[in-house]
Amino acid sequence: MYINNHLIKAKTTLSGMYSIKNGTKTITADAFSNCVNITYVSIPDSVTELGDSAFYNCTKLAKITLSKNITQIKRFCFYNCDALTSVELPEGVTTIDNYAFNKEAITKDKSALGKIVQKTENAKEKIKILDSQIKEQKKVMLDY
Numbered sequence: 001m002y003i004n005n006h007l008i009k010a011k012t013t014l015s016g017m018y019s020i021k022n023g024t025k026t027i028t029a030d031a032f033s034n035c036v037n038i039t040y041v042s043i044p045d046s047v048t049e050l051g052d053s054a055f056y057n058c059t060k061l062a063k064i065t066l067s068k069n070i071t072q073i074k075r076f077c078f079y080n081c082d083a084l085t086s087v088e089l090p091e092g093v094t095t096i097d098n099y100a101f102n103k104e105a106i107t108k109d110k111s112a113l114g115k116i117v118q119k120t121e122n123a124k125e126k127i128k129i130l131d132s133q134i135k136e137q138k139k140v141m142l143d144y
Contacts, residue, residue: 005046007031014038022046027054036060039083043067050077059083066090073100 001009005025010018015037020027022044029051032038040063041055047067053076055061062083068090075097078084084102 010035012036016040018042020044020047025049027051029053030056033057040064043070045069050074052076053079056080066093068092071095073097075099078102 001007002024005023007020007024007027008031009028010032012034014032014035017040018038019042023046024044025046026049027043027047030053031051032041033053033056035055036057036059038058039060041061042065043050045067046069048069048071050070050073052074054074055064055078056076057080058078059080059082061078061081062085064078064084064087066087066089069092070090071092072095073089073093077097077100078087079099079102081102087101
């Protein structure tokens with residue numbers, strides 16, 4: 001469901017691959033929450049914002065192509081996405097909020113953030129994750 005250029009809610013019955021329509025500006029909080037059968041999502045460069053928990057509990061989501069205009073991965077955005085083990089971040093991403101990624105995916109590879117988030121060379125220099133966020137992610141991994 002869209003309101004103007006904002007994706008408000010996707011049908012939870014979606015499955016397989018899904019491409020968000022070009023011209024979409026935002027994917028709001030919980031827009032894809034509980035779309036448990038979706039496996040791949042392509043987000044066009046027109047999207048500038050992903051809401052909190054936008055893809056929460058998309059348990060079969062294994063791959064996502066992010067808009068190059070996203071600067072923040074908000075809290076719980078990809079949490080409980082059990083199949084998602086790596087994400088290529090666009091160069092513009094500067095903030096990854098606490099619990100943005102699934103604790104299960106992080107624990108699949110004990111090197112945690114270094115492998116869960118595969119960055120391009122330029123993005124490595126630009127991504128700034130606060131020490132507290134890194135500590136929290138490591139704590140989640142150790143507590144799991």
